[in-house]
Amino acid sequence: MNEKAAVGERAAEEYIKDGMVVGLGTGSTVYYTIVKIADMIKNGLTISGVATSVQTENLAKSLGIPLLDLNTVQKIDIAIDGADEIDPQFCAIKGGGGALLREKLIAKHAEKFIVVVDSHKIVQQLGGFPLPVEVVPFGAKLTEKAIQKFGCKTVFREKEGKAFVTDNGNYIIDCYFSRMEKPKELAMALNGIPGVVENGLFINMVHHVITVDKKDKVIVL
Numbered sequence: 001m002n003e004k005a006a007v008g009e010r011a012a013e014e015y016i017k018d019g020m021v022v023g024l025g026t027g028s029t030v031y032y033t034i035v036k037i038a039d040m041i042k043n044g045l046t047i048s049g050v051a052t053s054v055q056t057e058n059l060a061k062s063l064g065i066p067l068l069d070l071n072t073v074q075k076i077d078i079a080i081d082g083a084d085e086i087d088p089q090f091c092a093i094k095g096g097g098g099a100l101l102r103e104k105l106i107a108k109h110a111e112k113f114i115v116v117v118d119s120h121k122i123v124q125q126l127g128g129f130p131l132p133v134e135v136v137p138f139g140a141k142l143t144e145k146a147i148q149k150f151g152c153k154t155v156f157r158e159k160e161g162k163a164f165v166t167d168n169g170n171y172i173i174d175c176y177f178s179r180m181e182k183p184k185e186l187a188m189a190l191n192g193i194p195g196v197v198e199n200g201l202f203i204n205m206v207h208h209v210i211t212v213d214k215k216d217k218v219i220v221l
């Protein structure tokens with residue numbers, strides 16, 4: 001079974017209604033949601049999208065999904081996105097694709113935030129996946145030192161041998177924690193460091209998770 005396709009498409013079928021403003025996530029799982037939405041538009045659905053990355057913006061445009069500038073939007077009815085890890089309390093780590101800042105902004109302002117993940121993303125405790133932290137380039141090495149004080153190994157993300165730069169012109173530091181005891185407190189503390197723009201911990205934001213159970217059945221949690 002292609003779990004990504006199954007959960008991605010289910011999200012579109014389950015939640016997307018005529019007239020909605022839809023937050024379009026970033027990544028290989030929500031890709032299937034976006035393709036399904038385009039298909040539904042071809043069959044008469046009317047929605048507008050707000051994209052969480054340039055990558056998603058290009059994908060949506062290529063599929064004929066109408067997009068709005070986020071600053072012209074009064075309300076986001078629903079946002080659908082993937083995640084790198086999510087625990088039973090629906091705390092998630094996102095940012096594997098480097099889009100966490102725009103994803104978190106849109107998720108926060110959406111009336112409903114849906115996460116689509118294949119089964120191996122469901123974990124009992126966060127931290128197996130490194131936590132992405134977006135930092136401004138100015139003083140980034142000093143910001144990294146401040147982040148390390150939280151007990152993690154840090155690696156500046158690279159792409160094709162050069163520093164990875166986000167859609168917002170910032171760097172990503174991937175933070176490896178042996179155990180992530182208190183994600184909520186960690187998220188707040190990290191954002192208190194001057195130079196940190198945002199982190200990939202999505203706490204108390206997820207309304208529903210669509211995944212696959214042990215019997216290969218798509219379920220909505």
Ligand code: DER
Nearest residue numbers: 027028029082094095096097
């Ligand atoms: O970068 C992100 O936050 C993505 O949503 C990521 O977390 C999920 O990407 P995937 O669906 O390709 O695994």
